[in-house]
Amino acid sequence: MPKDDFGKMVSLGEQIFEHPKENAPEFVGNQLHCSSCHLDAGRKAGAAPMWAAYVAYPAYRAKNGHVNTFEERLQGCFKFSMNGKAPPLGDKTLVALETYAYWLAKGAPVDDKLPGRGYPKLDKPPLPADYARGQTVYEAKCALCHAKDGGGQIAADGSMAFPALWGPGSFNWGAGMGSIKNAAAFIKANMPLSRGNTLSDQDAWDVATYMNSQDRPQDPRYLGTVEATRAKFHDSASSMYGKTVNGHVLGSASVPSGGTTMKGAPNP
Ligand code: HEC
Ligand code: HEC
CATH class of the missing domain: 1.10.760.10 (Cytochrome c-like domain)
Incomplete structure (x- = not known):
């Protein structure tokens, strides 16, 4: 440098x-x-x-x-x-x-398709992605670091040791990682940490579906109702926003976007 x-x-x-x-x-x-x-x-x-x-x-x-x-x-x-x-x-x-x-x-050509950009393409899984199977994968291979409740782990000095995958301390409903397709591709190539490409494609899709079927901070583009917000911004098979999971409509009781740490308060 x-x-x-x-x-x-x-x-x-x-x-x-x-x-x-x-x-x-x-x-x-x-x-x-x-x-x-x-x-x-x-x-x-x-x-x-x-x-x-x-x-x-x-x-x-x-x-x-x-x-x-x-x-x-x-x-x-x-x-x-x-x-x-x-x-x-x-x-x-x-x-x-x-x-x-x-x-x-520096040195890279101007090119929107450089090898290595984004995430490697992940084919559709053999079976439709499944929440229950995803939970099994999560508890066996992810919860150790990201915690059973998905909230990640904070170190003794208050710094973040393992990032939150869902809940109030994670990315909000508008984020790219909230798309099951993106999350599955990221997870397949990169998780568990330093053991990328060890999950099957099916496991990656299942665990991404489980992760993105949990609540997280509201979409900052919220239009006043979950239905309207889904119709405008989440009308895709990759988004669970506005869908009912375990009797709960995702997005209907989200904490407001903007988080708590911006005001200096500790993360929940
Ligand atoms: C929760 C995960 C997450 C975090 C945190 C995050 N990003 Fe991203 N970012 C993504 C995803 C997902 C994409 C979309 C990747 C894709 O579509 O291939 C993306 C895309 C991008 C892109 C465009 C990449 C491309 O090839 O077009 C840039 C630039 C970027 N992020 C910068 C940042 C910066 C800077 C920060 C911190 C201020 C940040 N990101 C934090 C998940 C994240
Ligand atoms: C050994 C600990 C460990 C395990 C096990 C692990 N992760 Fe991670 N994960 C991390 C760390 C650390 C990061 C942040 C990367 C960094 O800081 O280098 C991360 C980042 C992530 C992210 C992006 C950040 C965010 O908050 O969304 C996702 C998504 C993710 N992991 C999903 C998973 C899934 C799904 C599994 C199980 C298949 C898993 N991880 C297993 C340690 C782990």
Whole structure:
């Protein structure tokens, strides 16, 4: 990393990426790190690495129906994955993250299909994905780190040891990881941690279905009713938002988006 002012910005970007709550608290509503999902500080191929993302923007996104700059793409991750608030365009937080991604991407061609971008494609499972089988996988292979209630684990010093997969301390209903398809592909390639590609495709789909059939903070785009919000933003087989699971309509009793940690309160 260069030692000049440019290098300092790269370094700030890396620090925000690894510890967003500490380094960009005004925009972050949970204790997740960017690197909780973009593994190895955004470098790992097959875990949506930043070097492959950087060279893929500006890009049209169906999620908001227009061409997004890289900075705008970063804003979305704060709003949804970090259950926080989008930093304004030009804010130092975005400049630092963009500088870090640019630095990681040096030498890469401008190309939205670099090998290693996003997650490896995962075929549909042999059997329809199943909540009960997913629970069995979860309890055997995930709960040890992410806790039986999905809330993750906080270390004695208050820092996050294992990220929350659902519940009030996790990403909100608008996040990309809330899509069963995305979660299954991420999990297959990357989980259990450091033992990626050990689950069967079926197990990855089942456990992703179980994880995304639990409640989490409200979608910040909430339209006043769960039905309207599902119709506009979640009308897909990959989203359980608005579906009834164990007698509960997902999204109907979610804690508000925006989280508690933004105000300095400890995560539940
Ligand atoms: C809960 C998991 C999670 C967290 C935390 C998270 N992201 Fe993401 N991010 C995703 C998912 C899922 C995608 C979509 C990947 C895909 O569609 O292939 C994504 C996509 C992206 C992309 C676009 C990647 C591409 O190839 O187009 C960027 C850039 C990005 N995230 C940056 C960040 C930053 C910066 C942070 C922290 C402020 C962050 N993310 C936090 C899950 C997360
Ligand atoms: C050995 C501990 C461990 C096990 C077992 C494990 N994980 Fe993880 N998981 C982690 C850690 C740590 C991270 C964050 C990555 C990082 O910080 O490098 C993570 C990140 C995640 C994320 C993205 C972050 C978030 O909060 O959504 C998901 C999804 C996930 N794990 C799902 C699973 C599933 C499903 C299983 C079981 C198949 C599993 N994990 C097993 C340790 C583990």
